[in-house]
Amino acid sequence: MDKQVRMEIRRQTGTRKIPEKTKKPEGPEYSMSFxxxxxxxxNMRHFNRPPCDYxxxxxxxxxxxxxxxxGRNFKPPKKSDSMQWKKIKYLVSHGFLFQKIRVVPGSYDSIPYPETLSEAKDFVVNYGKWAIKRLRKE
Ligand SMILES: [Zn+2]
Structure with missing residues (x-):
């Protein structure tokens, strides 16, 4: 894309009104799994506030x-899968609520979450820097 085209796009978007639906970060797509x-x-829950303030x-x-x-994409294991529940509880108790862990600044690549409890033990040590230190209560 050359410079003139880019400037033209910027000019157009600058004067165009932002459609209503892109303005508000609300609706069921912003439901989070609790x-x-x-x-x-x-349970999926939705709050009338930006998702970062949930x-x-x-x-x-x-x-x-x-x-x-x-978060939005969490899929709970079966009730009977106690090892998976144990792993998730372990992660959460160490400040890992399935937030994205991006080790490379500016990159969207994130570290995949561990599959097993023993992997989770290494994970909380290796990525301790990214742990949420204080959870916000409702
Ligand atoms: Zn309960």
């Missing part, structure tokens, strides 16, 4: 224990 380790369930912890609607915001 997971309770006591019930071994996950709480990390809310109380479980069923048992009132802590329920953790593990």
């Amino acid at each position: 997971v309770c380790f006591n019930c071994k369930t996950s 709480p990390d912890v809310i109380s479980c609607p069923i048992c009132k224990e802590d329920s953790f915001n593990l």
